[in-house]
Amino acid sequence: MDSILVTGNGPLSGQIPIAGAKNACLTLMPATLLSEEPLTLTNAPRLSDIKTMTALLQSLGxxxxxxxxxxVIAMSSHSLTSHVADYDIVRKxxxxxxxxxxLLARFGQAVVSLPGGCAIGARPMDLHxxxxxxxxxxxxxxxxxxxxKAPGGLKGAVHxxxxxxxxxxxxxVMAATLxxxxxVLKNAAREPExxxxxxxxxxxxxxxxGEGSSTIEIQGVDRLHGATHQVVTDRIELGTYMLAPAICGGEVELLGGxxxxxxxxxxxxDAAGxxxxxxxxxxxxxxxxxxxxSVDVVTEPFPGFPTDLQAQMMALMCIAEGTSVLEERIFENRFMHAPELVRMGANIEVHGGTATVTGVERLKGAPVMATDLRASVSLILAGLAAEGETVVSRVYHLDRGYEHVVRKLEGVGAKIERIKGQ
Known part of the structure; x- marks a missing residue:
């Protein structure tokens, strides 16, 4: 199993290109199921999750x-052969x-396994x-x-x-288009994706x-046609790399941000300096x-502080002056990176959904283990600011959400390398 070796190496300088958004692309790809005509996505990120979604769509025909x-991802759903999303793919x-x-909107039926992904708490389907x-x-x-199933087709409603x-x-929203x-969907999420x-x-x-507001209105149509669409910039990758010069010093330009x-x-x-x-x-x-x-953080739905940047922000707070409180309100069990940061000399106390971080002047390199996607990159960021060498294991999580992370950080002066497993 691969690992990543990080050695603290001082300030960073240069440019990092930001990829298309993983979460946007994973949402856009299933939209091909709504039409018989081709859907083409540009600026797609090159990640293992995209390959998983590709495999799922292909399993449907x-x-x-x-x-x-x-x-560029070119897709066509003109002749689907299945409406069953199998556990072996969905669990990933x-x-x-x-x-x-x-599937439900276009074909009136669907059988979909309960989903998997990172082990960061329950991901219930009840709202869906x-x-x-x-x-x-x-x-x-x-x-x-x-x-x-919807034998007579779906019908518009206020929900x-x-x-x-x-x-x-x-x-x-996708179901309501047909x-x-x-x-009328009220209390809708407002995220850029x-x-x-x-x-x-x-x-x-x-x-x-109404997209971008809390109320979205959809007037159903008989059919949708093909299109070409550019995937929006990945705001989570953007925020992650914004933290690199914050934690190491220096100046970095994030291209496409x-x-x-x-x-x-x-x-x-800005409040942190x-x-x-x-x-x-x-x-x-x-x-x-x-x-x-130090600054306090409460994770909230967009436009609030993103839960997907909480782990990375904690890495910065580990070396901040003063004490910060990070409150996680979106997912449970999302402080599993905290014990690994403590191994590097951080001072963190976790009580339920709240973590209290008292900054130390310097972290120390140590062997640590990634527990989920965002935790993996938070440990890399911490390693960039630590004395000596940090070895991050179980980095297969990383490949789900960050393309060419070693190359991008090397490009701005970080001392980082990927070590192939046996």
Whole structure:
């Protein structure tokens, strides 16, 4: 099993290109199931999760081809052969559940395994089920599979979600594009990935308004056509690499970055003593004079502080001056990186959904183990700021969400290498 060796090496300088958004691309790919005509995505990230979604769509009979070194994904669902999303594929990644709405909308039936992914707490499907049932679907859980049907087709409805779930919003919006009549989805998630999905669906002929707000209105149409769409910049990869010069010092420009994607995160960095400025090419991040200051963080749905940047922010707070409190309100069990950071000399106390971090002047390199996708990169960031060598094991998590992480960090002066397993 591969590991990554990181050696603290001082300030960073240069440019890092930011890939297309993993979470956006994984949402856009199932949209091909809504139409018989081709859907082409550009600026696609080259990640193992994209390969998993490709395998899932192909298992349903869709044609999926990766072009231009994987940055273009060409898809066609003109002749699907199955409406069953099998456990062996779905267990690898929770985004696999996003085939449920499109299959149900176009074919009136779907059988989808409960999803897997990182071990960061329960990922219930109840919000997805409630929304689709509001549209007239009949859904039953049997033997770990959701058996959904809508014999007379889906019908528009007014539905308010109990929580602004991103995945449920995406599933319901895709399903509603082919429902009869108008659907009004209240307490909808507002993430940029949802705005990106709606822009793509609109290119396919969907009639949708209100994306980016808490109320989305969808006027159902009889059919959708093909389209070509560019995947939005990955705001989580962007935020992760913004932390590299914050934690090491120096100045790094993140190519393709936009402030509108990371405003709440950038505000926390500014409060900590890190400058973030928009440029013609992206965002330039510079640590101000001296040691960063501690800041408190509460994870919230967009436009609040992203849960997917909490682990990385904790790495920065480990070397901040003062004490910070990080409260996780989105997922349970999402502090599994804390004990590994403690192995590196961090001072962290975890009580339920709250972590209290008292900054130390310097972390020390140590052997550590990644427990999930974002935890893996937080340990790499910590290693960049630590004395000596840090070896991060179980980095297969990393390949799910970050392309060419070693190459990108090497390009700005980090001392990092991937060690192949036996």
């Amino acid at each position: 869709a044609e999926v081809s990766a072009l231009q070194d994987g940055q 990644m929770r985004a696999s559940n996003l085939v449920l709405g499109p 089920v409630e929304g689709l049932e509001a549209l007239g679907a009949e859904i039953e859980l049997k033997d770990g599979y959701l058996h959904a 308010e979600m109990r929580f602004a779930s991103v995945g449920a919003t995406e599933n319901i 429902a009869k009549g108008t659907t 949802i705005v990106d999905l709606v822009e793509c669906l609109r290119k396919m002929g969907a009639q949708i308004s 936009r402030m509108r994607l990371v405003e709440s995160f950038a505000a926390k960095l 890190v400058s973030v400025a928009e440029t013609d090419k992206g965002l330039k991040v510079t640590r101000k004079n001296g040691r960063v200051s």
